[in-house]
Structure formats: structure tokens, C-alpha cells
Amino acid sequence: AQSVTQLDSHVSVSEGTPVLLRCNYSSSYSPSLFWYVQHPNKGLQLLLKYTSAATLVKGINGFEAEFKKSETSFHLTKPSAHMSDAAEYFCVVSEVDTGRRALTFGSGTRLQVQP
Amino acid sequence: DTAVSQTPKYLVTQMGNDKSIKCEQNLGHDTMYWYKQDSKKFLKIMFSYNNKELIINETVPNRFSPKSPDKAHLNLHINSLELGDSAVYFCASSPIDGLNSPLHFGNGTRLTVT
Numbered sequence: 307a308q309s310v311t312q313l314d315s316h317v318s319v320s321e322g323t324p325v326l327l328r329c330n331y332s333s334s335y336s337p338s339l340f341w342y343v344q345h346p347n348k349g350l351q352l353l354l355k356y357t358s359a360a361t362l363v364k365g366i367n368g369f370e371a372e373f374k375k376s377e378t379s380f381h382l383t384k385p386s387a388h389m390s391d392a393a394e395y396f397c398v399v400s401e402v403d404t405g406r407r408a409l410t411f412g413s414g415t416r417l418q419v420q421p
Numbered sequence: 422d423t424a425v426s427q428t429p430k431y432l433v434t435q436m437g438n439d440k441s442i443k444c445e446q447n448l449g450h451d452t453m454y455w456y457k458q459d460s461k462k463f464l465k466i467m468f469s470y471n472n473k474e475l476i477i478n479e480t481v482p483n484r485f486s487p488k489s490p491d492k493a494h495l496n497l498h499i500n501s502l503e504l505g506d507s508a509v510y511f512c513a514s515s516p517i518d519g520l521n522s523p524l525h526f527g528n529g530t531r532l533t534v535t
Contacts, residue, residue: 338521349425349511349526350464357521394462400520406476407518411464 308333308401312412320420325369325384327415329397332378338400339380341371344414345393353395356380367391392419424448427512427527434502435535442497442530444512450525452476452518453495455487458509458529470495471518499532507534 313328331337338357342350354365361373367390371382380397397412427444434440446453454477455467468487469477475487484500499506509531513524 340523342524342526344462347528349513349528350524351526352523355521355523396464402520407520407522409466409524414462 308337308399308408308410310397310399310410310412312395312397312415314415315413316416316418318418318420319387321389322386325382325387325391325417327382327395327397327417329380329382329412330378331380331397331399333399333401335401339371339373340398340400341365341369341380341382342396342398343393344396350396353382387417387419389419389421392417425512425514425525425527427510427530429530430528431531431533433533433535436502436504438502439498439500440502440532441499442510442512442532444495444497444527446493446512446514446525448514448516448525450514450516451492452515452522453489453492454513454515454524455495455497456511456513456526458511460508464511468495468497469518476518502532502534504534507532 309332311330340355341353344350354363356363356373364370369384394414425446452471454469467481470489472492473489486498489495509529511529512527515522
């Protein structure tokens with residue numbers, strides 16, 4: 307069975323400083339991993355995905371994530387936060403379970419960006 | 422050019438009523454989903470359809486009934502609404518229900534049952 311743990315429910319940074327949102331997963335097989343962002347009153351939008359091609363994945367809006375199998379982590383980073391980055395972020399693991407794809411969502415991390 | 426659209430955006434109703442939420446995608450995707458997001462932002466899949474055929478039906482009360490008239494539409498009908506049904510319901514689609522296939526979400530329907 308798979309699971310996802312987002313280690314911080316809330317992260318606050320100042321505009322222009324780096325962002326780190328942490329995600330750990332457990333999976334029986336080689337999973338695919340995603341990060342989604344949800345702005346207020348909006349649906350989730352895909353930021354990036356890992357599919358075993360490269361461990362460092364670049365996404366939209368300057369975000370990137372590194373897959374570390376030894377640490378079972380898939381942390382999301384951005385060098386410099388922008389006010390528009392304030393949103394809820396979800397780490398998601400995708401695995402084949404009993405013959406079909408199963409998606410498990412993390413509990414979310416709310417990113418607050420201070421001016 | 423909305424990709425996944427769902428209506429209504431807000432739905433306020435009383436306990437015991439029956440209501441429907443509609444979803445349409447213009448992406449040409451074969452698979453559509455309904456997710457429920459609770460007040461703590463936790464997302465849980467309810468149903469998925471592949472080309473009008475039900476492929477996932479999680480442990481959801483049978484008061485919830487999805488209907489897919491064609492592969493571009495997946496509607497959700499809820500009978501005898503209860504207070505605990507209050508949540509945000511998201512429709513989503515993907516090209517296939519594959520391991521690497523990302524989901525495209527609608528903007529959600531906030532259901533409030535009073």
C-alpha cells in the first residue's frame with residue numbers, strides 16, 4: 307500500500323526567499339509522483355511530475371522537485387518566492403494497485419508568502 | 422476555452438433534498454473522475470469512468486450516483502442529502518487512467534447542506 311506524508315501543514319516565507327515544501331512517500335513499487343497547486347476557490351493544477359526519467363524534475367512557475375529513492379522523498383523547491391505562489395500544495399503518489407492506477411494525495415501544505 | 426468545467430460553482434440546499442452536479446471536459450480525455458475535498462483539504466476519490474464505463478467506485482454511499490452520457494460528461498447525482506455531504510466536489514479528467522497520466526481538475530463545486 308502507498309502513502310504520502312507532507313511534513314508541514316503550513317509554511318510561511320518572505321517574498322524573494324527560497325521555498326521548501328517537504329514530501330515523503332511509501333510505495334511497494336516504483337511510483338510516479340506529482341505536485342499539484344491549488345489556489346483559493348480553484349481546482350488543482352499540475353506543477354510537475356516524476357516518472358523515473360530524471361530525478362530532478364522542473365515544473366511550471368520556477369518550481370522543481372528532486373526524487374530521492376534512498377530517502378523516499380520528493381521535496382518541492384523554488385529559489386525565490388513570489389506573492390502569487392501563496393496557495394495550497396499537494397504531493398501525490400501514483401501506483402498500480404490490484405491492476406489499476408491508485409492515486410494517493412497528501413494532506414496539503416499551505417504556503418504563505420509575506421511581502 | 423475552459424478544459425474541465427463543472428456547474429454549479431456553489432450549491433446550498435437542505436437536508437433530504439436531491440441535487441446534481443454537472444461536469445464536462447473538452448480535452449478529448451477518455452477518463453473522468455469525481456473527488457471529494459473535505460474541510461481539512463483532504464482529497465478522496467469517489468468514482469472514475471473510462472469511456473463511459475465505471476472503473477472505480479470507492480466506498481461511497483449509494484445515495485451518490487454518477488452518470489456518464491458520453492465520454493465528455495460525468496455528472497454526479499446525490500439523493501437524500503445529509504449534513505456530512507457538505508464539501509467541495511471536484512471533477513477531473515485524464516487522457517488515460519495510466520500511472521503517469523496527470524489529472525486536469527475543474528474549479529470545484531462547494532456544496533453546503535443545511
